Each structure stands twice: as C-alpha cells, then as structure tokens.
Amino acid sequence: MPPAADDPATRTALAAHQAGALRWLGGGAIAVVLGVLLGAAAGPLVDDGRTVPGLGLAVIVLVLVGLVGVGAGTGALLRTIRWRRALAVTPWQIGRLRIAGPAVIAFEPEGYDELDPTAEPVRLRLLSTAVWRTRAVQGLDGGEVRAAPVGGGQWVLGADGLPTLYGARTTRR
Numbered sequence: 001m002p003p004a005a006d007d008p009a010t011r012t013a014l015a016a017h018q019a020g021a022l023r024w025l026g027g028g029a030i031a032v033v034l035g036v037l038l039g040a041a042a043g044p045l046v047d048d049g050r051t052v053p054g055l056g057l058a059v060i061v062l063v064l065v066g067l068v069g070v071g072a073g074t075g076a077l078l079r080t081i082r083w084r085r086a087l088a089v090t091p092w093q094i095g096r097l098r099i100a101g102p103a104v105i106a107f108e109p110e111g112y113d114e115l116d117p118t119a120e121p122v123r124l125r126l127l128s129t130a131v132w133r134t135r136a137v138q139g140l141d142g143g144e145v146r147a148a149p150v151g152g153g154q155w156v157l158g159a160d161g162l163p164t165l166y167g168a169r170t171t172r173r
Contacts, residue, residue, distance in 0.1 A: 001091035004148050004156075005084065010092075013158060013165045014084050021076035028069020035062030079167060086150035093148060097157070099141040103134050105168065107147045107155070122147070124155055124168035137166055
C-alpha cells in the first residue's frame, strides 16, 4: 500500500493544518509585539503624569493572549511536521468510525468483526477540544474514514470530503 502522504487530499489537508498553525503563531507574535510596543508607548505618558484608563490591562491581555497564540501555533506546527513525517511511511487504514462519547471514538479497521470476542476496535480520544472539530468528527459516526498511527499512541483521522485531518490519542476502555 502506498504511504498516506502520497494521497493528494492528505497533502492538501496537511498544508491546511500547517497554514492554520502559522496563522496562530503569527497572530500570537503580532499580539506580543503590539503589547510590548503599547507598554513602551505608555511609559512617557506615565512620566508626564497622564493616565489612560485600561492601558495597563490592555498591555497585559495582549501579551498573555499573544503568548497563548504562540504556544498553540508552535504546538500545531510541530504536530504537522510529525504527522507529515509519519504519513510519508505509513499507509492509510480504511474502516468505520463509531462515536462512544463527546470526544471518544472507536475506529474499526476493515475486516473488524464485532461478533468476534477477541476483536477490539482502536479506542481514541480527540486531541482537539474545539467544539466545531468534535462535532465534525461526530458527524462521521458509522461512516468510512481513513486512519493511520503516527507514533506515541497517536493517530490521524481523515475522510472524503473533509478539508482537514483530526488527531486522536489511544485510550483504555
């Protein structure tokens, strides 16, 4: 079987994931820079005895929110790189997706027999807690999906018609 990264839809989804990561990273960096610049501009105002209500709070919020954005963007960018490397050597497995809870899913690979007492589906928990991502995956309940292990107990899920990939971590029962 060819590696998952050979699929044009997979390459497009990875590029979209990377673009989102770069947006978070860039937006966070811009917010930090604006917070620092605003703080530097506030210095002369305070020296002159003038005050601007809420200026200090705005500086703190910009820097903190920016740092969160930088962290989220960096994490997503590293995840994209790890996924790209893993999918370059790992083929997609086709199977059915079953929803077991809000962010808990089970992947039943092709050939899975639910009547076989020794057969176990791959139990996963979504990495993202974003409501829209969780709902998008829940909409795939009973549908055919592609999944691939990417190491460290993590899997990547995709399906026809979805513009992105979803990360999940294996769980116990």
